[in-house]
Amino acid sequence: MKKKGHYEELLSFLKEIKKDKPKDISKSYSGIVSSTKQLRKMIFNFDYNAMKKRISEISLKSSSVLNELEKAFLLYHLGQGIQAFETLKINSKQAFRERNYDVWYISLYNMYNIPLFYGYSDENNKKLEKYHEERVSIDLNESFYELPFYKREQLKYLRDIGTTLDTNLIKAYQLKEKALKDLEIWSSSDSSFSFNNNQNKADGIFKKTLSEYFSFLIINGNQEKFFEQMTEIFFSFMAIFQIQEKRRDNNKTIPITLKSEQIYCILKYFDNKILMQKLNQYFQETNIVFKVESDIDLIGIFKNISSQFVNIDIFETEFSRLFKNFLVLSAWIELDQNTFDAIIEICQEKIDEDLLWNSYDSMGYFITKQWNKIKMETKTEIKFSILDRILFSFIRKLTENFSGYLIILVSSPRCMQNLLFILQQYNIEYNIELDLIQQALINTLIKTIMELPNDTQIFISNYLICDLFPITKNNDGVNQNVKKFLLNIWEKNQNRKTIQEDENYLLLTCNMYRICILNSDRHQKIFLELKNKYMNRETMKKFNNEQPIHEQLFEQAMQEDALDRMLALLKDCENSFKKE
Template identity: 90%
Template structure:
């Protein structure tokens, strides 16, 4: 009975071990030790055969029963190093060919491939498969290795004449291979390790066991693959005590023989996990609960989340509710508090034997992104403590503490990281197919219908999102997956939009965005990437999004902005969401009420000094909405509200020149585009400035006049010149602005440096554009600078045939300003030609 029970337990153990190995393979912490048995199918001698051959050459037909390592050393001492290596190379020739085991191993996603073999068969396999490995044959190779997987010949290589074979080699291993030895010992602590192609009596295995036992507290379980043998309980238990777990492959694949069993084992490592939706049919939260949680999350309704947390805290709560509380705290960016709730909840769930909540709590603790959000020393101490606790959570060990029936139910949660990686790979492949489809449909008149790739991508997206919300899973690795899925969504929408415009006489048909798509777009992209992707996919088609009727865009933006209450050196979660909302909303069909609300919130953030890094996103939103207004005659948005943004910025600039000049310099297009839109809008609707606005402009001019000359010119170029046209219906302030600009222009006519010439030409160009300078004044400055720079640059390019002012050229080369002014001069010249 004992043997039967042990056998059943072992069958379960071997399946679990394969899962662990597969997970390590997929997550890139698998290391393989490969012995002489891997090369046996290539007809190379095994260890015993090699020793017999040396014994025969040393003693003839006389049989000696002595230690193999001593025999090798006697052979070396008798014949010398040259004959020693000559003999071994004849027994292990370079002409030997690799076999399918070598190829199968190097095809795996392994972190380290470590071999005690001296042959070159793995090198052959690496070259044939085109794999990137750092090949390490001696200590000197360790230092030059890069970020690729490592192939380590821990016992040297015949082509280097540095093999480990004799007794003295083993005794002095630490002396001759200290870096390799220390690296390999570290592998046992960080990686899942498999021993392939060895026998348990192998001297090399004994060496590895010795290393493992000397670091037994920090090493992970090591798997020894034994082929063509049945399960041996006594042997298994013996080596288990040494942290060596024997996997008898015959129990997996029946009796197939050494070579075939190893090949099947390698295939098993690469086998894809089952679809997670088939792994667990039980839902621990009701559909209604999941919908309520989803509404809060998708709408970024932080107040509702806080209210729900308070409700849970005020009543005698269940472990299920506490799990929800931690999930909501995580979405409020309160990772430390979420961790503390989960820590208490996991213990309570275990006491109640609620294994679902216990395991999910541990899983979320292990995967909780913990970050420091303040300057409180106690908070920092808690953070460091929880980091240590999180690292110590062994999800695999906890998994095997579950009752047997629960393991099968919760297996997909344990493996969700692996599944996510698999889905990410599939998502990437689907994206590449979609991009090819987009290229075809962009240049083809063929009709288009959503194909199986789109349906498959949509299914993966919905299923994964459902998993996270159905079980309230926290995993910091999902960002890249959802980013890829949204990009696939964009590519299919681009194809669809091309076809719809063809069917509707080039009219743009708005496409509906659902709440979960909006959430993922805002949540999982960084701002620059989102802007780049929207431009990449929709710039040519000028796509317009609309939202489902029950989506409250104003509410979402207010929710996000309510949390955007401070700025930091680094971008915060809420400042990123704020910017992403503006960028996405630039492409959405808005009504006047929504547009005004977005502008009002932006104005509030300017007034609160919070919009420092968001001006580019705001400018992007305003410009895209204006372009839609100009192209779509049915759009009825009035843009006069933009003057609130302008005059809030002017007020802040007047109060803090040094700070807001940085914004004007880093995001010049924002204010220039905003002023251009107001100019165009004011021309059409003949809008006048109110008294407060006029007073702000006059105050701004007065304060600018106190600043250094170069700052006055900078502000004039990037703000005041474009401000002038919108004052045309207010004569007093209009003349004040004009007078200021003319005074700046006149007092800078005597310039000494190339930088001064550059900004003066730009000022002249801008003042002519807004009709303060006439064409004669403009051309006079242009011709003066053209003669000064364009002719000299020509002379510079043609071997100095004309005299050049040496100091001017030296300065130009040092300060890299000559190219800019030449480009500006050429732009001016082109504008004259158009006139």
């Protein structure tokens, strides 16, 4: 019999858990084990409508305490912690009255361990203060030992769950350190690696823990830490496998199939910036591309998340984070045309609804990574023409709320720049013409910008209009309008006073040369003028007694920073001349 290779073992990681009936479990509790599969499906697919429907079914009929425990579990996964706590509180008392001690104990355990977070509602915060007091007053050990001896023996397996979960969390941290050490050895040595069973241990502990959370309907704040560690272990194994393939001279694209529980853990338990960092850390230099199992509906998952992402706040919401995480993970997944288009259409809807404010970086990450996959040997080739919907939805919003959407250009400049670059390349290949509505939007944008302060005009020219110009090449009227606007900005900023003004003007000159509005002579003239002015210059350190010293030091730091940027920009220009 052929021995199972590392790759096959890798793909078996986080395999579907067999839900065997726990030993000594009471008859009433066995019903939960049989319903685990349906619960897992709802939660792993972020199917909030199915969860709400199930909660309604339980609420509308005279339900058992077991069903009420299931209801609390679903409320928690819907992000309704207060309602979950209230349900558990009532259910624990009812279960005790009915002498259903297994459900009673789990209800108490969940009340004690449920994460409750303060929000902006004074009414809810007052409830939370009361619930926190009740929560910390729960003594699980004392409650357990109040039971008759024979009941304690029957419930011993439930009492040990908390200890098991805490132990598994410690094991997860230890295994992550071992997995990272394995990866370090593989990355730094050409010698053969001594295989160990770290992967099998990780596989086992993940299965066991996930089974306990779902089979017993456990709510525990530590689950976030646990599944975050396990996901990073999974990433480490992926990276190790890629190194193995490279040593076999396999430089082709390496597909890795994600399972539903993996996707869930990645989306649910990571901060967006950390997820982006981890994916880059483990896979940036690899040929790995993720795929999903055939029965996973990626579009359905994104629609489910999107349906709950209906408002924004100064702080990130659970659903805005899930929305961004989906985009970041999907950046690494091999998509077909329909899935790619559906994701872009949902992003466009969120722009139109004014909801994408803090998600532009994630959307830009998704678009850029998918574009870069064209350079890899992927089987499916995506057409990117649909990206014009994102661009023109953004332009429409920019003209409607200029100051608000200008902030997005300032905070996430790479998103629109990369999107415009892709559309430029696509335009070169397919010779696309803009429709009348798109032309009108650009003309309206130019008219709006002309009424703004000079420094704002230069900024938006550098970070949007210059890259918009090549897209208009097949529409002469709007093309000439954009060109005329840029030349006017460039001409009227000949006389400048500050380093910042010189920096922005040089960047505008470089951009206009890049898009062939300025010729080489004019480009070099400005470059040489500013090179002579700044290459051997230091910022003047002048202090006076009339201005507070901290204000003078701040201004000095700003000048030094601007000079550093100017010198870096001059160096880039000089290098580009050498290449020519």
